[in-house]
Amino acid sequence: MKRALPFHSPNVWPPAPLVTLFFIIYAMVVGGLGLMELRMGIASEVLSDSQEFKKIHQVILGAAAVVYALYRLVRFHPACNRPYAAWLMLSPWTSARPLPLGPVHPVWQDAVVIGLLTAMAQWLAHVDPTLPVVAFGLTWLVGMTIIMAITRTWPAFLALGFLWPALILPGVTGWPGMMIIVGLILIILLGHRRSLQSFPWPFLSNANPLAAVASGRSGQNVEIRIEGVEVAPSYLGWPNLVLSPKIRDRSIADSTSFCLSALAGWWLYCVIECSEMDSSTGPGLVFVFAFVAALLRLALYCSNVGPPFSVLGRLASGQLIQPGFDQVFLTPLAVILTGIAGGMVVKHSGSWYASATSCVFASLWLLLFIGGPTRQSWILTGRLRFRTPANQANSQRLRRI
């Protein structure tokens, strides 16, 4: 059996309109430069060697590399291309086979395209020749990291989440930086394989395979919609939305909560180390975050619901504390108290303030994640009153009858 070469695909050349557009823009810039030199009667090196003109070249070449990287992802990755994913769902394709439209991973044609841009940067534009390589590489790597999250390839995404900020740490230059980049590439390639193995991804559950051939007529739109009402969509109106027997379980596993909290702390640590933030800002930062996060969580839980009866009602009935409703205040309160205590710890942490701030920050996130009740439990068992959709953001799209 003939085995396909891993770094070859005839399909991945950039499309002619994209190439034409690039050359038109570039020719206009270079031609404009020539015209200006001709009319001004000056030597050709004067304008083309000016810093401003070099910057224009850099922007054009960098943008071309970025657009090409985005094209490679959007055109060839099923996660970025819904009709493609819907068609794949109908086909006998498995992750053991190459993707039918072409590979997502870099192939030799990419080297040719980026090599061409590099050559133009070196000999035509006289700018840093690594610029197209860096722009293409960064865009592709960041795009793939986002795709890991979209396709729920969590182990790879978490590993990437820890590696990316390490690049901005002050001590990470030269070989350590190269090692991190190699690590990023390896994790992305392994994660990409893993994500293809888990196809079709959960987020595609709402997509009907017919979407690939849907012409946009209303009837077919209905076909698409009816296949997967896994949760109550917001357009269902009142009271179907709040009394729906299907609600989205947004609770996060404890292990995931711990990893995400550690990730948040690590990012903050890298940012503090990179920006050399003044230690006096740490306590304020922690407290403000705790306060805002507590309010946001409260707002998330209490949007469209209220207590079964008001403060006056509590006074009248003698039921000052309603445990079934007041439980919603416990976690925000704990977050604010932890923020105050954490701020004091950070204030007295001296030279360890970056580590202390990031640890407190991670603790706050952990508390926000694991503090009860879960949103599903709150909606289903909390002692509350659902409000009519007059205050809902989508009320414009609903009409009371």
Next chain:
Amino acid sequence: MIKVTDVSHHFGLRPVLCHINLDIPDGHLVALMGPNGVGKSTLLGIISGLITPAKGHVEINGLWRRGSEESELKIRRQTTLLTDHPWLPEFLTAREWLLAVGQLYDIDADHLMDHIVRLLDLFELADKGDAPIRTCSNGQKKKIAICGALVTETPVLILDEPFTGGLDPSAILALRRVLKHLAESSKVTIVMASQIPEMVELLAHRIAILSGTHLVAYDTLDGLRAQTGCSGSLPEVFEKIVHPQTTEHLERYFNRPKA
């Protein structure tokens, strides 16, 4: 079976419901009646899970409302509420919306599509079924909302003023027959708030009458007649229970002594 046990509720300082107890057997259609603002919609909201009562609890088919996540989800699968002022998505067509609602309740797609066609025909919405809901009149929107409740095929229906809101006579007749059929043939339990005594008289197995925060009567029409000693129609029985002094007031009004 719906069991409302010692339910009390108040809005602020104002008590709305006090010590309400109701047992509604399977396949019964119970009509909830009472003066305006007496708490009928609040009681329906409590039964349907929109409002947690200040005191007491509701059981539906042996499951405690809001008792646990599992029981609440099971109850939601078995219960549908039609509010007196439902909100409909203006940009969807009636058919699209009904499909989405049916899908929420895991109705088989083929059966659902067939049921929607029959419902649209029944309520004379076949022409409007594929037009955006915003193009429908108020009465047509009310019909669509009723179809939305019926398409779920849940064993418990909670209906707040289903016969009001601009329904035309043929729709009222159709709804009346559907509700009667559901209760008698399909053993669907229906709790309905209504202010139309003729409809209640024709449909309800039992009538619950609320007055001044309390449930003052809960019986069959004959039982209510026996209770009040009035052999007249439901409006007369209702007046005897809720406003016993109304007849006296009327007599005094018409027979005032001449000056």
